[in-house]
Amino acid sequence: MRFQRFETFIDKFPKSIYIPNAHYWLGQLLFNKAMYPEAQMHFDKVISLYPDSNKRSDALLKQGTVLQKLGDNAGAKKLFQQVVDEYPESNSANLAKSRLLTKG
Template identity: 50%
Template sequence: MKPKYILAAIMMSGSTQLWAAPAPVSEAANSTQTIEQRLAQLESMMKTRNLLQVELQQQLNLLQDEVSQVRGVTEEQSYKLEKVLQRQRELYQEIENRVSKVYEQSSVTTSANVAVNSSQAISSDLSENEAYDRAVALIMKDKRYDAAIPELQNFLTAFPNSVYMPNAHYWLGQLFSIKNNDAQARIHFQDVVSNYPNSNKRPDALLKLGIIFQKENNFEKAKELLNTLIKEYPSTTAAKLATERLGKM
């Protein structure tokens, strides 16, 4: 082989080795930078997840607080309900005691006709007691307010001289108040106030009348009735309620 051809072959071989040389340092740097970027992204994701966990924990704490508050309200309402039920049981017991006394009296009474005066707390007429207790049971036990109204009205007609007249008028006033019929309620409460000065329902009737007149914006009449209640029955619960109402009027 001629020398010039040998030289050319050597040059060609060297150029091939040059072409197959490793990648420059700048390409490796680019590869390293990509890994660092990925690590940074992972760190950012971890931070975001940690923030979400903290936020979820805060929300969980708020929900637990709300559950505790609801539980407290429920317990308070249960306590109040138990008080109402206890009061109803006491009223039922009072009715049962009254009926029992009537039966005891009737068993030892030899006279067929027993005079009833207006100062008696309990009637000696069994049918009268039954009629009244039936009407009260519709209110207190069955909660059948619409049915109790005609029952009490029939009682007033059937037993016009009954010792339960003021109570019957008071209950009718209450029932008409529930139905937002203040005109009828006023009639029955006024009957108690005007005609039964010794009735234990009179303080409550005065309070209810005052409330009705207040609702009708007749504040002068409302104050008059509430002040009368406080003056005549100062130690009653109705008087305390009247004092509070006057303070806000």
């Protein structure tokens, strides 16, 4: 499975500067396969363990999208607003703003 390479990298190189990216992209692959709880776990690792990662704003946005898919619109809205508040000039914030507008 494609996920195995990311999992192997995470296991073999836990101190690598690329670990946040590996978690993000593994989460993205899982999201694309509609494996939402598994994707959520990897996005959460980026958000909570790597606050300085350049993938954190993207992970927050995707985590909000995961929550939407799981039916938690209030949780999704909170995360979208967090992206806008913490990363106002980012592409992720622009996408989050559009999600906030369409989801009320």
